Amino acid sequence: MEQNILHYRIAERGKMHALDKNYKEALRHYKEALKLTQKQQDSELFFQHYSQCVMESLELSGAYDEVISFCENYRSFLKEKEQDVLVRKHNAFVSERQAIQHILKGEQEEAKDLLQEIQKDLGRGKQPITDQLLGWLLRGYKINADQLKQLQQKHNYFIVRKESVNPKIAMDLPEGISPF
Numbered sequence: 001m002e003q004n005i006l007h008y009r010i011a012e013r014g015k016m017h018a019l020d021k022n023y024k025e026a027l028r029h030y031k032e033a034l035k036l037t038q039k040q041q042d043s044e045l046f047f048q049h050y051s052q053c054v055m056e057s058l059e060l061s062g063a064y065d066e067v068i069s070f071c072e073n074y075r076s077f078l079k080e081k082e083q084d085v086l087v088r089k090h091n092a093f094v095s096e097r098q099a100i101q102h103i104l105k106g107e108q109e110e111a112k113d114l115l116q117e118i119q120k121d122l123g124r125g126k127q128p129i130t131d132q133l134l135g136w137l138l139r140g141y142k143i144n145a146d147q148l149k150q151l152q153q154k155h156n157y158f159i160v161r162k163e164s165v166n167p168k169i170a171m172d173l174p175e176g177i178s179p180f
Helices: 004-019 025-038 043-060 064-079 086-104 109-120 126-136 147-152 167-171
Strands: none
Touching: 004 025, 004 043, 004 167, 025 043, 043 064, 043 086, 064 086, 086 109, 086 147, 109 126, 109 167, 126 147
């Protein structure tokens, strides 16, 4: 099996685990997929997607500090890139995810600073979750996990959703081929 297909199959299997709330196994698969994509041409798109999957599984498993650290490192990496529209949008997405972790930890001021930075860079109306959360924080509201989850679901914040995973690809590893 070609390496460029194998990483995709492994990542899809990781998504199946995430849907079953087995985040530890999902993370193992995503990390393997990330490792395989490093050897490929045009690996950056896959790296972005699989990194989002990693952050999502960490967040859903309650590893907020790990997500914050991941986001900080990723944002440092993005600062070294040419700041075109796509890089700026991706930085906003990563910053928003980091802000959400701060909210989940009860660190409202850290979240507010990040959300204001996003809005300053992209403007209002570009990141609906950022706009809503920032509005709540500026009005002094305390955001609980249920409100946050409803907002995330409303705006399809989570990329690993049943309708976006391909189980056939996830299960289609030929006999004798192990991803690990």
